[in-house]
Amino acid sequence: MVSALEVATLVFVLGTALTAALLRDVLGAIIAFAAYSLGVSILWVFLQAPDVALTEAAVGAGVMTILFLLTIVRTVRPPTDDLLESVGWRGVAAGGALSTLLLVTVPSLPAIGSDSPVTTGEVTAYYLENAYADTHVENAVTAVLAAYRGFDTLGEAVVVFAAGVAVLVVLRQEEFV
Amino acid sequence: MSYEDQIPYVESTIIMTTVRVVAPFVLTLGLFVMFHGAGSAGGGFQGGVVVGSVILMLAFAFGIEAVRDWINPAAVLGVIGLGVGTFVAIGLGSVALGGAFLEYGRYGSLTVVKYSIELVELGIGAIVTGVVVGLFFLIAGGYADAEEEGSA
Numbered sequence: 111m112v113s114a115l116e117v118a119t120l121v122f123v124l125g126t127a128l129t130a131a132l133l134r135d136v137l138g139a140i141i142a143f144a145a146y147s148l149g150v151s152i153l154w155v156f157l158q159a160p161d162v163a164l165t166e167a168a169v170g171a172g173v174m175t176i177l178f179l180l181t182i183v184r185t186v187r188p189p190t191d192d193l194l195e196s197v198g199w200r201g202v203a204a205g206g207a208l209s210t211l212l213l214v215t216v217p218s219l220p221a222i223g224s225d226s227p228v229t230t231g232e233v234t235a236y237y238l239e240n241a242y243a244d245t246h247v248e249n250a251v252t253a254v255l256a257a258y259r260g261f262d263t264l265g266e267a268v269v270v271f272a273a274g275v276a277v278l279v280v281l282r283q284e285e286f287v
Numbered sequence: 288m289s290y291e292d293q294i295p296y297v298e299s300t301i302i303m304t305t306v307r308v309v310a311p312f313v314l315t316l317g318l319f320v321m322f323h324g325a326g327s328a329g330g331g332f333q334g335g336v337v338v339g340s341v342i343l344m345l346a347f348a349f350g351i352e353a354v355r356d357w358i359n360p361a362a363v364l365g366v367i368g369l370g371v372g373t374f375v376a377i378g379l380g381s382v383a384l385g386g387a388f389l390e391y392g393r394y395g396s397l398t399v400v401k402y403s404i405e406l407v408e409l410g411i412g413a414i415v416t417g418v419v420v421g422l423f424f425l426i427a428g429g430y431a432d433a434e435e436e437g438s439a
Binding site (some may be wrong): 114160161164168169172173176177181198202240242245247248249251252253255256257260261263264267268270271273274275278281 | 294305319324325326327329330331333334336337339340343347364367370371374375389391392395397398399400401403407408410411414415417418419421422423426427
């Protein structure tokens with residue numbers, strides 16, 4: 111059911127996530143976080159979601175890493191020489207409770223390719239049958255995003271635009287305004 | 288040693304050579320993902336981020352100031368506006384032809400429908416590229432100021 115490669119990727123993702131959370135050195139944590147994003151993007155490929163994988167790899171591993179690196183230039187390294195962050199029992203309890211809560215919901219997700227409304231529902235079937243005939247776009251995901259749900263996508267694009275403009279206005283810089 | 292003691296930009300031959308070799312391929316990949324979003328995996332959001340990351344790579348290798356001088360920041364703003372304008376124009380185009388907003392079917396032939404969807408993807412790509420590059424230069428600009436304050 112789950113191949114060795116998938117298990118290895120999962121272990122890698124969990125390991126890098128823990129490393130990013132526990133490392134005291136901010137630079138090391140950022141690099142671990144980039145590796146974590148790369149691992150997650152490979153997981154998306156296993157789940158047959160190449161569009162999401164591309165986004166995760168480009169944004170998570172690429173752009174975010176560089177923005178974080180730029181940001182930490184302005185921070186100061188904590189004075190201690192410990193390798194790992196000290197974790198209090200409260201943090202462990204809160205993190206454990208949240209993880210348990212999230213893991214409890216996992217069994218309710220349908221298995222990949224199983225007969226569930228997600229894969230065989232009326233709406234999904236309609237998109238898969240009619241997307242090419244309606245739009246001549248081979249990628250059904252693009253047909254749904256840009257055509258069937260064009261309003262949503264326009265909203266998303268404008269949100270990105272508004273966020274960008276808002277940052278430009280708030281951090282008013284001579285180079286831009 | 289704190290990070291503040293470090294020099295933000297280090298001229299490294301390894302990084303410069305790597306970026307010089309890799310950048311054209313990454314730019315091509317980004318444009319492919321953007322233009323080919325209708326035919327294969329990808330689309331405006333993904334392609335836009337990849338194209339934007341090319342600029343970030345160049346700035347990382349050759350110095351932020353040099354790249355900022357090379358790219359006109361007003362052009363970055365223009366690209367963002369152009370992207371939104373393209374998307375809205377495609378939506379209003381179908382209104383002009385007597386349909387609803389973003390009703391692609393009004394464009395007549397399916398080929399035109401396909402290319403208007405492609406144009407929408409390119410518009411999204413332009414927005415995302417512009418915002419990524421703009422954010423990067425803004426954050427970088429902030430720390431250039433801090434540096435000046437430190438030396439003054």
